[in-house]
Amino acid sequence: MQVAQQITNQILQKEFVKQxxxxxELIEQYEVSRNTIRNAINVLAxxxxxxxxxxxxxxxxxHILRSTDLLMMGAKNGIKPEKFRKDSLKNDxxxxxxxxxxxxxxxxxxxxxxxxxxxxxxxxTPIYYCERVRFxxxxxxxxxKAYYLKEFVPFLNEDICKKSIFDFIKKQYNxxxxxxxxxxxxxxxxxxxxxxxxxxxxxPAINIREINYLKNNRPFNCSxxxxxxxxxxxxxxxxxxxxx
Amino acid sequence: MQVAQQITNQILQKEFVKQxxxxxELIEQYEVSRNTIRNAINVLAxxxxxxxxxxxxxxxxxHILRSTDLLMMGAKNGIKPEKFRKDSLKNDxxxxxxxxxxxxxxxxxxxxxxxxxxxxxxxxTPIYYCERVRFxxxxxxxxxKAYYLKEFVPFLNEDICKKSIFDFIKKQYNxxxxxxxxxxxxxxxxxxxxxxxxxxxxxPAINIREINYLKNNRPFNCSxxxxxxxxxxxxxxxxxxxxx
Numbered sequence: 001m002q003v004a005q006q007i008t009n010q011i012l013q014k015e016f017v018k019q020x021x022x023x024x025e026l027i028e029q030y031e032v033s034r035n036t037i038r039n040a041i042n043v044l045a046x047x048x049x050x051x052x053x054x055x056x057x058x059x060x061x062x063h064i065l066r067s068t069d070l071l072m073m074g075a076k077n078g079i080k081p082e083k084f085r086k087d088s089l090k091n092d093x094x095x096x097x098x099x100x101x102x103x104x105x106x107x108x109x110x111x112x113x114x115x116x117x118x119x120x121x122x123x124x125t126p127i128y129y130c131e132r133v134r135f136x137x138x139x140x141x142x143x144x145k146a147y148y149l150k151e152f153v154p155f156l157n158e159d160i161c162k163k164s165i166f167d168f169i170k171k172q173y174n175x176x177x178x179x180x181x182x183x184x185x186x187x188x189x190x191x192x193x194x195x196x197x198x199x200x201x202x203x204p205a206i207n208i209r210e211i212n213y214l215k216n217n218r219p220f221n222c223s224x225x226x227x228x229x230x231x232x233x234x235x236x237x238x239x240x241x242x243x244x
Numbered sequence: 245m246q247v248a249q250q251i252t253n254q255i256l257q258k259e260f261v262k263q264x265x266x267x268x269e270l271i272e273q274y275e276v277s278r279n280t281i282r283n284a285i286n287v288l289a290x291x292x293x294x295x296x297x298x299x300x301x302x303x304x305x306x307h308i309l310r311s312t313d314l315l316m317m318g319a320k321n322g323i324k325p326e327k328f329r330k331d332s333l334k335n336d337x338x339x340x341x342x343x344x345x346x347x348x349x350x351x352x353x354x355x356x357x358x359x360x361x362x363x364x365x366x367x368x369t370p371i372y373y374c375e376r377v378r379f380x381x382x383x384x385x386x387x388x389k390a391y392y393l394k395e396f397v398p399f400l401n402e403d404i405c406k407k408s409i410f411d412f413i414k415k416q417y418n419x420x421x422x423x424x425x426x427x428x429x430x431x432x433x434x435x436x437x438x439x440x441x442x443x444x445x446x447x448p449a450i451n452i453r454e455i456n457y458l459k460n461n462r463p464f465n466c467s468x469x470x471x472x473x474x475x476x477x478x479x480x481x482x483x484x485x486x487x488x
Contacts, residue, residue: 046483048425054460063362063425063455070427074482118307181292181307183314184428184478186450186471204448206430211307216298227430234428236480238318239290 048237146223292481390467
């Protein structure tokens with residue numbers, strides 16, 4: 001993971017511009033095993049940051065570097081769009097996330113109905129429910145309603161929820177998202193939701209319903225997030241779409 | 245691919261309900277090699293239709309079967325949402341796609357600006373430009389503006405564009421999408437676009453900008469599609485999000 005992040009930084013800092021160095025050159029530069037380099041390359045390829053061109057190596061995906069305000073949906077560990085913002089690449093690569101949150105609700109409760117179905121648990125299973133308005137650089141980013149199984153995330157409080165919950169549970173409980181199901185819809189927001197984000201009822205939003213899974217494919221979190229900003233772009237890389 | 249499609253049909257027909265049979269049972273049932281079965285399983289897993297649970301096999305992703313009007317974005321070869329519509333699973337599994345199109349423009353032209361960048365070609369490279377209003381079961385689905393490199397798609401006409409272009413180029417030119425970059429945004433539509441789809445200017449839409457790649461990672465097509473229907477859900481499965 002560290003090597004993948006370091007290669008990413010070198011791409012963002014324009015040290016690698018068009019193409020990655022060869023596997024052997026990367027092994028030498030990072031002083032790690034071939035396996036470690038291959039894993040790092042696989043991570044970057046699965047996120048769409050680089051693409052293998054048969055017989056000629058790994059090329060940097062220029063569309064991604066050109067885009068501003070890109071949310072890399074394949075890099076789930078917290079929303080860190082500023083890492084991929086063209087206008088801030090030079091200065092902000094190592095800065096902390098500029099996303100912060102206003103916590104609307106934080107409940108220690110139980111799963112019900114659709115939430116129980118998404119989390120693949122019985123109704124009455126203990127969960128945390130957290131509703132937040134999130135801001136990016138002080139501007140409205142989204143309204144998020146998130147559910148966490150207490151079996152995997154035994155403790156949350158308001159202070160934690162003001163920052164990145166994913167960063168917290170990674171550090172505290174060693175939980176990382178291994179795979180995810182994302183369901184995207186065009187919606188118009190309800191009167192209640194509109195009040196929370198200072199919009200008119202019926203304002204359009206992109207709704208992303210996410211289910212996030214552990215390495216063993218157990219869901220530990222699901223959420224429903226409304227994004228309002230027309231400047232935001234959600235990026236998905238798709239691969240192995242057909243069999244060979 | 246055939247085996248993956250056959251397993252998919254068995255899932256949709258509820259012959260496999262919760263879990264897939266074991267690899268050995270599938271080998272016996274389909275009378276194919278272990279490799280063929282593994283490839284088929286990988287295709288279904290990469291599309292999110294099944295999930296591997298460590299030590300206990302492959303489980304069918306119930307969230308997908310429960311959802312209606314789901315566009316499986318990992319299954320790019322044509323838009324065939326009715327295959328995944330809950331209310332029509334029983335009758336329509338083997339029916340033809342009910343998507344048809346009204347062709348607004350079809351031009352034999354050259355790449356320019358952003359299109360040349362997305363297709364990774366020089367400006368003045370020969371392309372087809374096709375603009376269509378697409379309908380699903382007679383209801384407005386989307387407004388699509390698509391660009392095809394003539395190097396890979398040497399011929400298109402209006403009759404072809406009324407149906408699935410992807411189906412045509414697969415049959416005619418053996419072209420299939422191996423990987424794709426999808427960029428999703430909330431937009432409001434222009435006056436000109438609004439007229440074409442009988443909407444008010446400023447109506448909201450989900451815009452998906454796609455770049456589709458061949459097996460050797462050359463882009464052959466890009467498009468910008470506006471979807472208007474609040475009942476449509478776009479489904480993305482994400483995997484290998486972190487390294488191990």
